[in-house]
Amino acid sequence: MSPSFDINKGTAVVVTMKNPNFSVLEVEDDPEAPEFPLVEKGRGKNAKQLTWVLLLKAHRAVGCLAWVATGLWALFGAIKKRVFLIQEVSAINDAEKPAKARVLLKFLKGLLILSVTILLLEVIAYWKGWHFQKLSIRLPENLHIPETAEIRSWLHSAYLSWLLFRSYYIAYSIQSLSKFCIVLFVIQSADRMILCLGCLWIKLKNIKPRIIEQDPEGAECDYPMVLVQIPMRNEKEVYEQSISAVCQIDWPRDRLLIQVLDDSDDESTKLLIRAEVSKWNQRGVNIVYRHRTVRTGYKAGNLKSAMSCDYVRDYEFVAIFDADFQPNPGFLKLTIPHFKGNPELGLVQARWSFVNKDENLLTRLQNINLCFHFEVEQQVNGVFLNFFGFNGTAGVWRIKALEDSGGWLERTTVEDMDIAVRAHLNGWKFIFLNDVKVLCELPESYEAYRKQQHRWHSGPMHLFRLCLPTIITSKISSLKKANLILLFFLLRKLILPFYSFTLFCVILPLTMFVPEAELPVWVICYIPVLMSLLNVLPSPKSFPFIIPYLLFENTMSVTKFNAMISGLFQLGSSYEWVVTKKAGRSSEPDLITAGERDMKHVSFPTLHRRLSEIELSKLKEKQEDEAAQTPIKKKANKIYKKELALSLLLLTAAARSLLSAQGIHFYFLLFQGVSFLIVGLDLIGEQMS
Numbered sequence: 001m002s003p004s005f006d007i008n009k010g011t012a013v014v015v016t017m018k019n020p021n022f023s024v025l026e027v028e029d030d031p032e033a034p035e036f037p038l039v040e041k042g043r044g045k046n047a048k049q050l051t052w053v054l055l056l057k058a059h060r061a062v063g064c065l066a067w068v069a070t071g072l073w074a075l076f077g078a079i080k081k082r083v084f085l086i087q088e089v090s091a092i093n094d095a096e097k098p099a100k101a102r103v104l105l106k107f108l109k110g111l112l113i114l115s116v117t118i119l120l121l122e123v124i125a126y127w128k129g130w131h132f133q134k135l136s137i138r139l140p141e142n143l144h145i146p147e148t149a150e151i152r153s154w155l156h157s158a159y160l161s162w163l164l165f166r167s168y169y170i171a172y173s174i175q176s177l178s179k180f181c182i183v184l185f186v187i188q189s190a191d192r193m194i195l196c197l198g199c200l201w202i203k204l205k206n207i208k209p210r211i212i213e214q215d216p217e218g219a220e221c222d223y224p225m226v227l228v229q230i231p232m233r234n235e236k237e238v239y240e241q242s243i244s245a246v247c248q249i250d251w252p253r254d255r256l257l258i259q260v261l262d263d264s265d266d267e268s269t270k271l272l273i274r275a276e277v278s279k280w281n282q283r284g285v286n287i288v289y290r291h292r293t294v295r296t297g298y299k300a301g302n303l304k305s306a307m308s309c310d311y312v313r314d315y316e317f318v319a320i321f322d323a324d325f326q327p328n329p330g331f332l333k334l335t336i337p338h339f340k341g342n343p344e345l346g347l348v349q350a351r352w353s354f355v356n357k358d359e360n361l362l363t364r365l366q367n368i369n370l371c372f373h374f375e376v377e378q379q380v381n382g383v384f385l386n387f388f389g390f391n392g393t394a395g396v397w398r399i400k401a402l403e404d405s406g407g408w409l410e411r412t413t414v415e416d417m418d419i420a421v422r423a424h425l426n427g428w429k430f431i432f433l434n435d436v437k438v439l440c441e442l443p444e445s446y447e448a449y450r451k452q453q454h455r456w457h458s459g460p461m462h463l464f465r466l467c468l469p470t471i472i473t474s475k476i477s478s479l480k481k482a483n484l485i486l487l488f489f490l491l492r493k494l495i496l497p498f499y500s501f502t503l504f505c506v507i508l509p510l511t512m513f514v515p516e517a518e519l520p521v522w523v524i525c526y527i528p529v530l531m532s533l534l535n536v537l538p539s540p541k542s543f544p545f546i547i548p549y550l551l552f553e554n555t556m557s558v559t560k561f562n563a564m565i566s567g568l569f570q571l572g573s574s575y576e577w578v579v580t581k582k583a584g585r586s587s588e589p590d591l592i593t594a595g596e597r598d599m600k601h602v603s604f605p606t607l608h609r610r611l612s613e614i615e616l617s618k619l620k621e622k623q624e625d626e627a628a629q630t631p632i633k634k635k636a637n638k639i640y641k642k643e644l645a646l647s648l649l650l651l652t653a654a655a656r657s658l659l660s661a662q663g664i665h666f667y668f669l670l671f672q673g674v675s676f677l678i679v680g681l682d683l684i685g686e687q688m689s
Contacts, residue, residue, distance in 0.1 A: 104558075104561075104562050104565070104642060105641055105642050105645065108642060108645040108646060108649065109645055111506070111649060112645050112648055112649045112652070115509065115510075115513060115649055115652045115653065115656075116652055118162075118513045118656075119513070119652050119655060119656050121158075121159060121162065122513070122656060122659055123659070124155070124159075125159050126659050166513075166514050166516070167516055170510075170514050170517075171514050171516035171517045174507060174510055174511065174514055174517035175516075175517045177502070177507060178503065178507045178511070178517060178519060181498075181499045181502050181503040181507065182503070182523055184495050184498070184499040185499050185503060185523065185527065186527075187491065187495070188491060188492075188495055188496055188499070189527055189530075189531055191487065191491055191492075192531055192534055192535075193534070195376050195377060195380050196376060196534050196537065198376075198380040198383075198384060199375065199376045199379060199380055199538075202379060202380065202383055207383055208434075208435070209338060209382075209383075209431045209432075209433060211337045211338055211340070211341075212338075212340065212341035212342050222337075223251065223252050223255045224255065224316045224317060224336065224339075225255050225256075225257075225314055225315040225316050225317075226251060226255065226256050226257075226315060226316070226317045226318070226319060226332055226336065226396075227257050227259065227312060227315040227317070227318040227319070227399075228246055228249070228256065228257070228258045228259065228318070228319045228320075228321070229258075229259045229261055229303065229306055229318060229319070229320050229321070230242060230243065230246060230258070230259065230260050230261060230321050230322075230323060231261040231263070231299050231302045231303060231306075231320070231322065231323070232260070232261065232262055232263070232264070232273070232322070232323035233262070233263040233264055233265075233295075233302075233323075233579050234264045234265065234266050234269050234579065235264075235269070235273075235323035235324070235579075235582065236266070236268075236269045236272065237582050237583060237584030238323050238324040238441070238582045238584050239269075239272070239273050239276060239323055240276055241326055241584070242321065242322075242323050242324060242325060242326060243258075243260060243273075243276050243277065243280065243287075244276075244280075244326075245325075245326035245327055246258055246321060246326075246327065247280045247283075247285045247287060248329050249327060249329055249331060249332055250329040250330055250332070250333060251332045251333070253284060253285065253286055254286070256286060256332075257286050257287075257288070257311070257315065258285065258286065258287040258288070259287075259288055259290055259306050260273060260277050260287065260288070260289050260290065261290050261302045261303070261305075261306050262274075262289065262290065262291045263291070263292060263295045263302050264291075265295070270291060273289065274289050277289040290305075290306060292305055296410065297410030298410070298413060298415075298577040299392075299415060299577070300408045300409060300410045300412075300415035300418075301408075301410045303320070303408045303415070304407060304408040304409075304410065307399075307402070307407060307408065312399070315399060316398070316399060316400075317336060317339065317396055317397065317398055317399060318396070318397050318399055318402070319331070319332065319335075319395070319396045319397075320392070320393055320394075320395060320397070321393055321394060321438070322392065322393040322440070323582075324440050324441040324582045325352075325393050325394055325438050325439070325440045326438070326439045326440070327350075327394070327438050327439075328437075328438070331350070331436070331438065332396070334350075334433065334436045335348045335350065335396045335433065335436060336348075336396065338431055338433075339396075339398060342429075344427065344428065344429050345398065345428070345429050345430075345431060346397065346398050346401030346402075346405075346423050346428030346429060346430065347390060347395055347396070347397055347398070347401065347420070347423065347428070347430040347431070348395060348396045348430075348431050348433060349378065349382075349388070349390060349391060349394070349395040349430065349431070349432045349433065350394045350395065350433050350436040350437065350438050351374045351375075351378075351394075351432075351433065351434050351435075351436060351437050351438070352370060352374060352391070352394060352437070352438060352440050353437035353438065353439050353440070354366075354367055354370070354439075354440060354441065354442050355439050355440070355441060356441055356442055356444065356583070357442060359442075359444055359686075360444060360684075360685055360686060361545075361548065361684060361685070362443075362444065362445075362446060362449060362684050362685035362686075363442045363443075363444055363685075364542060364545055365545065365548065365549050365552050366442050366443075366449065367442065367539060367542065368535055368536055368539055368542045368545065368549050369535070369553075370442075371538040371539040371542075372534075372535045372536075372537075372538050372539075374432075374434065374538075375434065375538035376538060377492075378391075378432045378434075379432055379434050381432075382430060382431060382432030383432075385483065386429040386430055386431075387420075387424045387429070387430055387480075387483075388420070388430055388432060389416070389417045389420050389421075389488070390416040390417065390419060390420040390430075391416060392414075392415070392416030393416075393438075393440075394438040394440070398428075401423050401426075401428045402419065402423075404423075404426050404428075405419055405422040405423040405425075405426050405428070406422055407419075411466060412459050412462050412463045412466065412575070413455050413458070413459040413462070413575060413576070413577045414455070414456070414459030414460055414462075414463055417459065417460060417463055418463055418467075421463070421467055421471075421484065421488075422467075422470075424476075424480070424484070425470065425471065425474045425476060427476075441582050441583065441584075443580050443581060443582075443685075444583055444685055444686040445581065445685045445686040446679065446682050446684050446685040447581075447638060447682070448580050448581040449685065450559055450640075451578045451580065452580045453556065453559055453560060453563065454559060454562075454563040454566075454576075455563075455576070455577060455578070456563075457493070457497060457559075457560045457563035457564050457567070458563040458564065458566045458567030458576075459567060460489065460493040460567065461493065461494060461563075461564050461565075461566075461567030461568040462567040462568075462570065462575070463567075464489045464490075464493070464494075464567075464568075465567075465568065465570070468485070471484050471485060493564070494564060494568070496560075497557055497560035497561045497563075497564045498561060498564065500553070500554060500557035500560070500561070501557040501558055501560070501561035502561075503519075503523070504554045504557065504672070505554065505557060505558060505646055505649075505650075507519065508524065508653070508665075508668075508669070509649050509650055509652070509653030509669065510653075511665075512653040512654075512656040512657045512660075512665065512669070513653070513656055515660060521664055524664060524665065524668055525664055525668065528550055529546075529550065532546050532549055532550045532553075533546065535549070536549065547671075548675075551671055551672055551675040552675060552679075552684075554672055554675070555643065555672070555675050555676050555679050558642050558643060558646060559642075562642070583686075638682055639680060639681060639682065640679065640680045640682065641680075642680075643676050643677075643679045643680030644676070644677070644680035644681070646673075646676045646680075647673050647674075647676035647677040647680055648673075649673075650669050650670075650672050650673030650676060651669070651670070651673035651674075651677075653669050653673075654666050654669035654670045654673055657669060
């Protein structure tokens with residue numbers, strides 16, 4: 001109960017507490033007395049300090065709990081949004097997919113159900129404390145059997161039968177498969193180590209491609225006829241900056257022709273690209289617009305159609321840039337001179353540089369992979385073997401090399417690798433220029449990246465089926481044949497996704513339920529971390545992301561494995577090309593401004609992109625019709641069932657590892673399961689509303 005106060009002015013104040021447990025305080029009304037009497041330092045102040053410290057810690061604890069609760073609530077909200085809002089889309093997509101494409105998902109679901117059932121049985125056995133002694137029957141020495149005097153129930157019998165079955169039948173199969181995968185793992189790791197040592201040797205010796213012969217400066221032969229091709233399809237976000245960058249290449253205009261190869265089926269995009277070409281044509285740039293009426297063969301068909309023009313025979317070299325690539329004005333002056341005095345040289349490949357590598361976690365992880373690919377794989381193969389896979393863009397081909405190799409073929413979705421292999425079989429050499437960089441863009445959403453990786457891993461396996469007889473019967477040396485078959489195709493395109501998925505996503509969780517087939521720690525921890533360190537070396541700023549990189553690469557193994565199987569056995573999605581979605585990022589900070597700054601000595605008339613009145617009216621009518629007829633569709637993030645199934649499988653195996661107190665296995669499975677969950681719910685990369 002609150003105290004009552006009786007205050008009289010000018011007299012002593014007596015505070016009487018109605019609660020008898022409280023003491024009475026008498027305050028003297030002395031004007032000379034200090035308002036706040038001094039209090040001796042002692043227990044009272046220490047108690048107050050302790051109270052404030054406890055309150056502060058409690059406040060921090062409540063803040064941490066609130067932060068965790070907010071994060072969990074956001075996660076559950078994302079799960080709810082993914083699951084309930086995507087059900088109709090998932091049902092439609094599943095109905096469209098062929099039955100063969102769902103085999104892997106059915107396998108993972110069956111494996112998940114089996115693992116959950118075994119986990120429940122193991123938990124019951126652990127809870128009941130079934131510790132049997134070894135029976136008189138002959139059993140393997142490494143069999144883990146509980147010890148007890150007798151078996152008294154059917155559940156005991158079922159559990160013992162499971163122990164016998166897993167020891168005699170399952171453990172041996174898993175051990176055999178794991179040993180095979182470990183051998184492949186060691187071979188691939190050795191290959192990675194050799195590549196890194198080769199890159200280190202190149203750095204120490206400063207080995208770079210040299211220009212063999214240089215003609216007198218200013219001579220006409222210094223500027224051969226060059227054709228530049230920009231293949232694109234519905235590239236509304238990036239067409240303008242790409243065409244602008246290519247049109248500002250520093251090369252004599254009468255010795256340069258730019259082909260804009262537009263395969264767009266969107267009328268508004270076609271009109272905009274045609275208008276951009278018309279703008280640069282009015283500025284005096286030798287540029288033409290081509291659009292195919294029959295768009296077959298994807299990019300290969302587009303390039304093949306462009307090379308069939310009569311005027312192409314007047315040109316000696318062809319440079320290719322995808323729609324999101326922006327070369328520097330001096331690109332041709334850095335690449336074309338390498339062909340002079342080197343008649344066996346068929347390709348000069350430049351390196352990619354990314355304008356959005358720091359945009360999000362997904363782009364940072366992609367940057368690690370691609371930096372290793374260019375800095376190590378392409379550079380080492382170019383220096384020591386004069387051969388590597390053409391990257392499809394940012395490269396210059398000798399047109400004679402293309403013609404001698406059969407030109408562009410429409411048989412696969414990796415036409416760049418196809419033409420590179422055929423040119424290598426015909427004796428042409430390649431050069432990789434690590435110092436010449438071309439700006440481009442990384443996919444910022446997981447959906448776009450996943451589709452890109454599917455094409456990049458299914459196409460090579462499809463090509464391997466087609467090229468294997470040709471490689472075997474070719475006239476190149478046995479060493480080059482072995483390099484193509486064993487290293488270029490099998491080891492780096494087939495074995496890598498196979499053992500990554502099989503070893504870390506299937507065998508490792510199974511060993512938690514079959515302890516007799518346990519994987520050694522060096523396979524789970526030491527070697528993967530070492531390989532990840534080697535991958536990160538070409539991009540030192542990415543060292544803080546080494547653990548997410550390791551987990552993400554294992555997560556992507558399911559997509560790469562599925563793509564590899566599709567290409568190897570020609571399943572439904574093996575010949576599927578989906579244009580990678582771009583955001584239209586510019587560079588440093590504006591690519592167009594930077595290009596115009598480098599071209600100050602060139603005076604262009606002030607022109608604006610113009611459309612004819614008929615084209616404008618058609619574009620306006622089409623946009624109005626589309627706005628009236630097409631309902632507004634909201635883009636939504638997808639859920640990926642394979643990744644979610646593997647997430648639950650790994651988390652189940654992590655729970656099982658707790659019963660056997662396997663520390664390193666538990667943490668690896670836990671973090672890997674969480675990474676699969678994040679990717680399965682599409683919580684990485686650019687988010688769509």
